[in-house]
Amino acid sequence: SEVKKIAVIAGDGIGPEVVAEAEKVLKRTEELFGYTFETEHALFGGIAIDERGTPLPEDTLAICRSADAVLLGAVGGPKWDNNPKELRPETGLLGIRKALGLFSNLRPAVVFDCLKDASTLKPEVLEGTDLMVVRELTGGIYFGDKLRRQGEHGEEAVDTCVYNVTEVERIVRQAFEIAGKRRGKLASVDKANVLETSRLWREVVNRLAPEYPQVEVEHVLVDNCAMQLLRRPSSFDVIVTENMFGDILSDEAAMLTGSIGMLASASLGEGSYGLYEPVHGSAPDIAGQGLANPIATILSLALMFRMTFGYENAAAAIEAAVAEVLDAGHRTSDIAVDKSKAISTTEMGDLIVAAI
Amino acid sequence: SEVKKIAVIAGDGIGPEVVAEAEKVLKRTEELFGYTFETEHALFGGIAIDERGTPLPEDTLAICRSADAVLLGAVGGPKWDNNPKELRPETGLLGIRKALGLFSNLRPAVVFDCLKDASTLKPEVLEGTDLMVVRELTGGIYFGDKLRRQGEHGEEAVDTCVYNVTEVERIVRQAFEIAGKRRGKLASVDKANVLETSRLWREVVNRLAPEYPQVEVEHVLVDNCAMQLLRRPSSFDVIVTENMFGDILSDEAAMLTGSIGMLASASLGEGSYGLYEPVHGSAPDIAGQGLANPIATILSLALMFRMTFGYENAAAAIEAAVAEVLDAGHRTSDIAVDKSKAISTTEMGDLIVAAI
Ligand SMILES: CC(C)[C@H](C(=O)O)[C@@H](O)C(=O)O
Ligand SMILES: CC(C)[C@H](C(=O)O)[C@@H](O)C(=O)O
Numbered sequence: 001s002e003v004k005k006i007a008v009i010a011g012d013g014i015g016p017e018v019v020a021e022a023e024k025v026l027k028r029t030e031e032l033f034g035y036t037f038e039t040e041h042a043l044f045g046g047i048a049i050d051e052r053g054t055p056l057p058e059d060t061l062a063i064c065r066s067a068d069a070v071l072l073g074a075v076g077g078p079k080w081d082n083n084p085k086e087l088r089p090e091t092g093l094l095g096i097r098k099a100l101g102l103f104s105n106l107r108p109a110v111v112f113d114c115l116k117d118a119s120t121l122k123p124e125v126l127e128g129t130d131l132m133v134v135r136e137l138t139g140g141i142y143f144g145d146k147l148r149r150q151g152e153h154g155e156e157a158v159d160t161c162v163y164n165v166t167e168v169e170r171i172v173r174q175a176f177e178i179a180g181k182r183r184g185k186l187a188s189v190d191k192a193n194v195l196e197t198s199r200l201w202r203e204v205v206n207r208l209a210p211e212y213p214q215v216e217v218e219h220v221l222v223d224n225c226a227m228q229l230l231r232r233p234s235s236f237d238v239i240v241t242e243n244m245f246g247d248i249l250s251d252e253a254a255m256l257t258g259s260i261g262m263l264a265s266a267s268l269g270e271g272s273y274g275l276y277e278p279v280h281g282s283a284p285d286i287a288g289q290g291l292a293n294p295i296a297t298i299l300s301l302a303l304m305f306r307m308t309f310g311y312e313n314a315a316a317a318i319e320a321a322v323a324e325v326l327d328a329g330h331r332t333s334d335i336a337v338d339k340s341k342a343i344s345t346t347e348m349g350d351l352i353v354a355a356i
Numbered sequence: 357s358e359v360k361k362i363a364v365i366a367g368d369g370i371g372p373e374v375v376a377e378a379e380k381v382l383k384r385t386e387e388l389f390g391y392t393f394e395t396e397h398a399l400f401g402g403i404a405i406d407e408r409g410t411p412l413p414e415d416t417l418a419i420c421r422s423a424d425a426v427l428l429g430a431v432g433g434p435k436w437d438n439n440p441k442e443l444r445p446e447t448g449l450l451g452i453r454k455a456l457g458l459f460s461n462l463r464p465a466v467v468f469d470c471l472k473d474a475s476t477l478k479p480e481v482l483e484g485t486d487l488m489v490v491r492e493l494t495g496g497i498y499f500g501d502k503l504r505r506q507g508e509h510g511e512e513a514v515d516t517c518v519y520n521v522t523e524v525e526r527i528v529r530q531a532f533e534i535a536g537k538r539r540g541k542l543a544s545v546d547k548a549n550v551l552e553t554s555r556l557w558r559e560v561v562n563r564l565a566p567e568y569p570q571v572e573v574e575h576v577l578v579d580n581c582a583m584q585l586l587r588r589p590s591s592f593d594v595i596v597t598e599n600m601f602g603d604i605l606s607d608e609a610a611m612l613t614g615s616i617g618m619l620a621s622a623s624l625g626e627g628s629y630g631l632y633e634p635v636h637g638s639a640p641d642i643a644g645q646g647l648a649n650p651i652a653t654i655l656s657l658a659l660m661f662r663m664t665f666g667y668e669n670a671a672a673a674i675e676a677a678v679a680e681v682l683d684a685g686h687r688t689s690d691i692a693v694d695k696s697k698a699i700s701t702t703e704m705g706d707l708i709v710a711a712i
Contacts, residue, residue: 090549120586125476141497141517156520157556161497164512173568191600193446196502200513226604227611228580230476244547248582248604255583 011284015073048134055092135246371429411448475614491602
């Protein structure tokens with residue numbers, strides 16, 4: 001079959017450990033499904049700052065650009081937290097999103113059965129929660145002009161939030177399409193009672209809505225959404241929102257599932273190109289000890305199969321293997337009730353590989 | 357004793373009903389504590405749009421300005437939701453904050469014993485939660501320049517977020533002082549890894565911190581704060597943040613207590629001037645039926661006594677009366693387990709008046 005090229009960015013902290021397990025899964029699917037993958041590793045984040053003096057080296061970008069998809073572990077850590085802006089892992093993250101045109105961040109928030117007690121929410125409230133936050137990722141206040149200047153009242157700082165109709169339309173269309181394939185409910189989140197960008201956003205949503213008659217749209221103010229996610233999480237299907245609101249709400253949604261260590265995410269550009277990564281961070285405190293849970297990264301690979309390659313069978317097989325291993329009671333220490341019975345990162349990876 | 361002038365804004369929906377009960381409490385404290393209050397009613401919000409063609413008439417502003425404090429019920433409702441901007445209740449709200457210089461919004465989020473089961477959080481997670489969000493209220497993206505223009509990619513909208521050191525310093529100082537009088541913990545919330553205004557904010561916090569050695573400060577990124585509020589609400593004491601983040605986080609914090617119908621808030625300016633209002637909205641669906649719970653408004657009055665007038669004894673007496681009435685099992689329908697035993701708005705007000 002066709003050769004698919006995957007750029008692999010292990011990153012910092014537990015990144016290399018969890019990515020290694022996803023690569024085992026990748027190999028196994030080649031054997032089982034006859035796929036051919038070509039992987040190329042690239043430096044990114046803190047390790048790239050240390051080894052190359054920049055969080056996003058040019059050749060990393062070149063490797064990503066020549067690939068069909070990117071698998072990312074995690075980046076960042078306290079080591080680089082006080083660096084100047086150009087030498088911080090986050091700057092690499094914002095840079096790669098912009099450079100690769102990854103304008104859409106999909107953050108599914110689902111509850112894993114084996115983790116439903118891990119949530120701080122009551123189980124009856126959580127019951128049935130399965131939502132997807134579609135976050136605009138390359139616009140808004142993240143990428144608008146920023147400056148410092150002397151004003152009347154001393155030094156001042158300015159951030160600019162800009163959205164044009166084209167940017168809003170492409171993310172909103174995608175959200176409508178995703179909602180159409182799910183339960184047909186779309187909550188568009190904005191602050192239209194205060195922000196001009198939100199009023200533009202809302203106009204676009206209202207203009208496109210008639211093209212998706214099978215999707216029921218509601219407009220929700222961001223403050224109200226932060227409340228409703230807590231009060232009735234299971235009533236949401238797809239939430240679409242701008243970059244900054246999406247940053248906050250997708251993390252809130254992930255945390256309320258209690259399953260944050262198991263959640264995958266996709267950042268998509270035009271066409272089928274995408275970058276896939278676990279929602280969790282680089283967890284420097286447990287790095288290198290074989291304690292990390294590779295499931296979120298393995299599920300991110302499954303998302304890549306589904307969304308970029310259209311390998312639905314393999315995606316489903318990976319997801320089923322993860323479910324099977326969990327059902328059999330295997331747990332890494334982050335999700336183990338009895339920590340003394342916890343298995344290691346590589347053991348978890350091997351079990352999933354064997355179950356596919 | 358000195359005459360205190362209070363501007364009373366009943367507003368829309370259940371506003372007039374809950375404010376009427378707070379006024380009964382006001383009268384009772386005159387009898388009991390020998391205070392003299394002069395109240396003047398003013399039109400504001402939807403009703404002002406209907407009767408005067410503007411949400412914030414000039415004479416309302418004059419009444420507020422000549423008063424020592426403002427008591428506000430609630431404003432807004434679906435009736436005015438599709439009005440042009442100048443004819444919307446929210447525009448009045450933003451206008452009154454700016455005109456009266458109310459730069460600080462205090463949003464205490466506490467759990468009422470009788471309502472702890474109303475939260476969607478597990479009781480053991482909620483246990484001990486008692487936090488205060490200090491939100492900057494007259495700056496940031498709410499009040500920066502806004503515009504529409506034609507760009508390269510079609511129409512675009514712009515919002516500008518501006519903060520100067522003077523604005524940041526006054527709100528941060530206030531938060532340090534509040535934290536010093538509480539449990540001595542301050543979480544300053546920003547997005548310093550992305551926003552220039554957040555970097556300025558963080559610099560100010562770090563510069564002021566040595567002046568408040570008894571307060572322990574941590575910097576928390578806004579996305580992380582949205583998660584930590586869910587994971588460990590009781591570990592927060594005071595949270596200080598800019599306008600937009602404060603809007604989102606104060607509502608999230610209020611909702612997780614489960615007590616949103618009972619929470620009071622204060623918006624303060626220079627000196628002791630303040631506007632006090634319940635956190636809940638105007639609830640047009642239950643307006644005029646005697647179903648509204650007046651407790652949040654009555655507790656807002658207690659906050660006014662404490663913060664603007666320094667009437668600590670009366671404030672404490674009102675709070676104790678509320679607690680006593682609740683302990684005795686009296687409930688309005690919003691908080692009643694057995695709705696058939698619920699009492700009305702005026703009955704609740706009368707019971708609290710009697711208990712002072
Ligand atoms: C690290 C930071 C710049 C980033 C963001 O805010 O987008 C992160 O929080 C995320 O959500 O991926
Ligand atoms: C109505 C709206 C403009 C207002 C705000 O965002 O400040 C409200 O949400 C609030 O928090 O008081």
